[in-house]
Amino acid sequence: MTPSRTLKAAAPTEFELFTLHPRKIWKYLLTQPASFWLVNIYLFFEYVRPQSMYPALNFLPWAQLVLLASLGAVILEGRFPRPRTHAGAWLMVFSVIVVLSSVFAVRPQVAYAAWELYFSWVLIFLLITNTITTEKRFFIFSLAYLLYSFKMSQHGFTSWAGRGFAFANWGVIGAPGWFHNSGEFGIQMCVFLPLSVEFILALRKYWNKWVRWASYLMPITAIGTIVATSSRGALLGAGCVALWWIARTKHRVKALVGVAVIAAVTWFAVPQEQKVRFARAGEDQTSQARLERWEAGLEMAREYPLFGIGYNNWNTYYGPLSHNIFIQAVAELGFVGLGGFLALIGSTFVLNAQTRRILRRRFGPRSFMAHMAYGLDGALIGYMASGFFVTVLFYPYFWINLAMTTALHLAARNKVRASRVMTPVGMPPAPIPVGGMTSGRIA
Numbered sequence: 001m002t003p004s005r006t007l008k009a010a011a012p013t014e015f016e017l018f019t020l021h022p023r024k025i026w027k028y029l030l031t032q033p034a035s036f037w038l039v040n041i042y043l044f045f046e047y048v049r050p051q052s053m054y055p056a057l058n059f060l061p062w063a064q065l066v067l068l069a070s071l072g073a074v075i076l077e078g079r080f081p082r083p084r085t086h087a088g089a090w091l092m093v094f095s096v097i098v099v100l101s102s103v104f105a106v107r108p109q110v111a112y113a114a115w116e117l118y119f120s121w122v123l124i125f126l127l128i129t130n131t132i133t134t135e136k137r138f139f140i141f142s143l144a145y146l147l148y149s150f151k152m153s154q155h156g157f158t159s160w161a162g163r164g165f166a167f168a169n170w171g172v173i174g175a176p177g178w179f180h181n182s183g184e185f186g187i188q189m190c191v192f193l194p195l196s197v198e199f200i201l202a203l204r205k206y207w208n209k210w211v212r213w214a215s216y217l218m219p220i221t222a223i224g225t226i227v228a229t230s231s232r233g234a235l236l237g238a239g240c241v242a243l244w245w246i247a248r249t250k251h252r253v254k255a256l257v258g259v260a261v262i263a264a265v266t267w268f269a270v271p272q273e274q275k276v277r278f279a280r281a282g283e284d285q286t287s288q289a290r291l292e293r294w295e296a297g298l299e300m301a302r303e304y305p306l307f308g309i310g311y312n313n314w315n316t317y318y319g320p321l322s323h324n325i326f327i328q329a330v331a332e333l334g335f336v337g338l339g340g341f342l343a344l345i346g347s348t349f350v351l352n353a354q355t356r357r358i359l360r361r362r363f364g365p366r367s368f369m370a371h372m373a374y375g376l377d378g379a380l381i382g383y384m385a386s387g388f389f390v391t392v393l394f395y396p397y398f399w400i401n402l403a404m405t406t407a408l409h410l411a412a413r414n415k416v417r418a419s420r421v422m423t424p425v426g427m428p429p430a431p432i433p434v435g436g437m438t439s440g441r442i443a
Contacts, residue, residue, distance in 0.1 A: 105310020188236025
């Protein structure tokens with residue numbers, strides 16, 4: 001085989017993929033195993049939900065079937081899904097807490113009936129983190145995630161524009177399922193916003209001007225959709241993301257000016273009725289109802305401090321939703337469960353910081369994966385701030401973020417380890433701070 005043909009047959013490099021050329025991406029996909037394809041197909045069914053939009057397709061539990069197929073593919077490829085970092089270890093601890101909370105629940109059968117929901121997130125975490133183990137794979141997976149979110153954001157933005165950018169109590173909604181409620185849709189946009197910004201900052205140098213300008217529609221439609229949802233929590237979440245971004249950058253003056261301009265334009269676009277709702281926050285009927293439910297949740301925690309009233313027991317025990325992820329955690333899982341949840345949050349931030357540190361030593365502070373580690377931090381902040389007002393502890397936001405954070409860390413360790421192998425003779429290899437439990441080879 002001639003050298004030119006060998007080069008042509010080789011899989012595209014990460015830099016070729018970064019150009020977003022469809023042919024290069026497709027060529028890379030053709031080199032990947034079944035497990036990688038199936039994990040991405042699962043993401044499509046979970047976030048786009050064609051089976052919900054088109055009733056003719058809704059004759060099988062597609063997402064669940066693809067998950068089982070993914071598990072089988074991973075095992076057949078010679079791997080057994082296992083936690084690979086301290087974040088994975090904390091997830092196993094949290095899973096034990098969920099089981100104990102169910103056993104000692106006020107109504108155990110209600111808890112057991114919902115195990116499928118929680119443990120599906122555990123399985124998804126294990127499949128993503130044992131499949132998305134290279135920079136190229138993480139790029140494809142995160143690109144798909146952003147495109148599916150962008151599909152929702154442009155739909156939300158155009159829906160808002162279609163009503164003349166006016167206020168509506170029902171806001172706008174996203175894909176059927178997890179995001180078929182304006183508040184839940186707003187949370188997804190708070191997650192999407194920082195990830196899209198960091199994705200653009202990392203890769204815009206690889207794009208032509210048309211792709212670059214088109215990419216700016218992602219954060220623009222995300223912000224517009226957040227306004228369109230009429231959700232005060234989502235707007236607050238976006239504000240917290242903006243403050244985080246100012247704190248995260250070294251160019252704080254420029255960032256502050258930029259954020260101030262965007263905030264001014266956004267506030268100008270906010271309908272007057274929504275501004276009135278902000279002015280009445282804490283005093284209106286909706287706010288008072290939330291405060292009552294939060295107090296009820298704290299009372300449950302005081303009465304059942306160890307493992308709470310039981311996983312998934314809130315509705316049967318109290319009735320109206322908690323409208324707060326932390327109140328939901330402490331009421332249903334007790335102070336032990338709240339501690340486990342906070343440990344998972346903390347391990348996410350720690351893992352992203354470790355990812356940036358090991359990449360900085362070898363590839364500088366502005367590599368694609370370093371930017372995405374920042375984006376995942378911002379996404380988690382957006383989720384926590386907006387989720388403070390919605391009952392979404394066991395929705396995909398946090399669990400997919402945790403899986404992507406862990407996968408990114410493993411991919412970064414793999415890339416640094418591979419670069420050390422290729423280090424010229426005589427140059428000392430850079431040490432790799434290990435953020436996980438294993439220090440051996442990661443497939």
